[in-house]
Amino acid sequence: MPLNPIILEALKKVKYPGFSRDIVSFGLVRNAELQNGKARVQIAITTADPRVPSGLKKDIEQVLGQADGISGTEVEIAVSKPQGAPAPGPQEDRSQDAARLQGIKKIVAVASGKGGVGKSTFAVNLACAFDTVLFQERGYSAVGIMDCDVYGPSIPLMLGLRGKPEIEDESLLPKENFGIKAMSMGLLVDRNTPVVWRGPMVNKTIQQFAHNVKWGDLDILVVDLPPGTGDAQLSLAQNIPIDGAVIVTTPQEASVSVTTRGAILFEKVNIPMIGVAENMSYFFNSASGEREYIFGQGGGEQAAQTLHTNFLGQIPLDSAIRQGGDAGIPVVKATPESETSRCFYGVARRILQILSFPL
Ligand SMILES: Nc1ncnc2c1ncn2[C@@H]1O[C@H](COP(=O)(O)OP(=O)(O)O)[C@@H](O)[C@H]1O
């Protein structure tokens, strides 16, 4: 049945909690009927927060009550729980911090047990994939990436960023390329800055990155954590109100065991796990048309199972990924139609779904 235009007009005044967009443009209205002055409305949402449906119901009843030609309302809200969603509660510990990062809807941390699994490459392309998917779905998008790897900041290179960031009202302005806003220690320190000086900078820098960067309004901020699961990662995770963590692994067994350690770290600081993504999963041999599982098979899925979390998908071993990183043009932006880019969109969509990000 077509949605009733009088009801739809009224519902456009109802914003989804925490967003500046209305529930009609988010596509959440399943049914809107008007019979003898009585409005019947059905909304479908995905959320783990019990306040969302009750708040929405109240707002909907209010706008319909004020609309001409509507004398009665019947509002039904179908709620489905996001898979792997955090239980409401632990996040409240971080609500004060969260308030200080106003304007950023979701913060997703990308972590790995050890270095060299392609975490930064994954983080950059994931940010680009979020941008593309959000833009496709709604016609606009705002995505940022924060490089917290103080020892080996690689994001500026991968995004082709150069020069020092500008300062405005004592805040750092992020640099922007391909529509992605970025901040990195690599933009602030010289390549020649001795590594020993960087250690003490870690904590301070992270705090500044979180609270003294003028990100503006962002849909998603991707945080590239330093590799490993030590104290630096712990304090970092406590300093930023992270909504969920993605762990990147390669299919190898060794990497799976360190992945588990990463997950335990996030549990300690009450950061919900979004899931495990597998990088360098296979090589597509174009001559034979076969996938070659160079580093073994099933490691990522196995890690996700062990951790009782979601498996977010596989990214192939593709020389275009490395070349894109070296050239400062992420593969997702260089060849948006390629199979490899599609793999990143798949992971991005899955994460948006798990975070209940309304599209
Ligand atoms: N899926 C992939 N296919 C090909 N090369 C990759 C892939 N992922 C990462 N790389 C390359 O591996 C190297 C290490 O990646 P990087 O993202 O810096 O790892 P990490 O941040 O985990 O240390 C880089 O040269 C990068 O281009």
Ligand SMILES: [Mg+2]
């Ligand atoms: Mg890195």
